[in-house]
């Protein structure tokens with residue numbers, strides 16, 4: 001039985017549903033040391049801003065039961081260095097492979113987001129732009145993702161200048177994911193990705209200290225998968241544009257759980273810290289699971305969750 005793992009996220013044709021989640025594997029070089037990047041359909045790089053940023057003080061990460069907390073603070077080299085040094089390297093890494101480059105961008109305000117988005121149009125080999133409007137670790141990081149109005153304003157401003165496919169990355173730290181998803185769609189996003197991390201905290205009571213210097217941070221890993229599934233399911237019910245699922249995905253079964261809830265593709269994040277060659281295992285297992293279930297086309301499973309009787 002021939003198995004077809006290809007999926008489409010709007011105009012983005014992917015040979016399999018496995019992308020990296022921004023911030024969890026740099027810009028691809030770190031993973032290439034462990035595995036063939038062809039197992040991934042896209043590398044989503046760490047957020048890039050107009051100016052370089054140093055990020056938050058250390059420690060920036062700590063472990064939690066079934067997850068981790070990060071308060072990295074969006075450190076990056078800034079647009080100029082990114083296009084001069086890192087993007088050319090990414091192009092080399094994916095040359096001849098089916099793996100696409102997705103640029104994740106961030107800004108302090110509308111002006112910075114649109115400045116970067118406008119320049120992305122002129123760079124070859126960027127398949128799509130993911131808007132990080134949901135970082136919980138910097139002042140103002142959630143200003144565009146916690147109200148429908150804020151989200152709509154930002155997505156609209158970026159849409160106006162960006163010619164590439166636009167993915168809006170949403171936060172779970174909101175009252176109604178559906179409202180924010182609808183706002184992003186109305187403002188012109190081509191697809192959504194969710195969830196970014198869940199606001200959390202971890203402490204050492206003996207030292208009377210929080211375990212990341214920022215105090216609070218974003219929780220990721222298997223601990224958040226049920227929250228992510230719920231958010232993806234709600235977003236998929238609210239919008240017509242495709243949704244990319246993120247949150248604690250470690251196995252092929254996790255991928256399939258997200259896809260039956262409506263996700264067209266997924267991003268792998270925290271799992272890459274413990275198993276940088278997880279994409280290969282997950283892609284192989286996906287084929288195995290589909291063979292067992294006698295499903296030829298992965299895309300045929302998208303959104304097939306049976307609603308509870310009476311729901």
Ligand code: SIN
Nearest residue numbers: 071072073074135137
């Ligand atoms: C960070 O750099 O603090 C994490 C990025 C994010 O959560 O969007």
